[in-house]
Amino acid sequence: MKELWTWEPNKSLGPVAIGSAIEIYIDQHGFAYDEDSDPNDEWISYADKSSDVYIDTEDGLVVSITAYREFHYKHLNLIGANIIELGALLEQVADEAGETVEFEDGDVKSCYEYKDLGLQIWASHGVITSATCISYGS
Template identity: 45%
Template sequence: MMWDWVPNQRLGPIEIGISVETYVGQLGAQLLAEIDDSTGWDSYYIPHHDVYINAEDGEVVSISAHKSFYYGIKNVLGMTIEQLEALLGCKADEIGNSVEYEDGDIQTPYDYSGLGLVAWVSQDVIVNVVCTTYEGLD
């Protein structure tokens, strides 16, 4: 399956704004956690693809990938932030605060809000990418 990204719309076959139940049936998405206290979202996992879906009120609000996230013919995962910005043709709108995980890994989010994209960087390499959309929001 090709996990190609279309900004503000989808990753692979998963579309933002569509009922998450569609992907439970089509892709075998499994519920991981109901209603995260910090976001109010339900989290789902798609086995064998290392793809996660967050849903609010039953609709997909974000998709994250740790293995395959293609823009054009290039997999963004494993790139440096400079390579990603050359591919996108723009710089991040915001660089967020770094987060230290239990295993000692420190990751920093680079937010491209106009594209609905957040790239998480660890040791100068993109390790996770989250796509969503901010279109239509005030």
């Protein structure tokens, strides 16, 4: 996909909008069921052809969009930026900074949540590795 993956807080990432039907993105943008998705989970995942963007759905509606390569906000790609840059850009600190998690590949990452903005960040050694546009609800 060649769209610029620009984030609009609490609303969308690129052409994908929170609350919209997944069929739109399957038909128009080539997202496909993620074979690694657990069919027993409440949420079902879909990935773009490059596997750089994942959409999680519940009852056929988009609940989150996660990017691993491009997540632009105010002319900055958050992927690859450091967590200090993010705080300055957002002009706030995370509502929650989770404990570190060690992944199968040995990488240790921390999760940061900005609930008012509908943003979840994962960072390794202070550098953002993924970002999620999500609805935390009220």
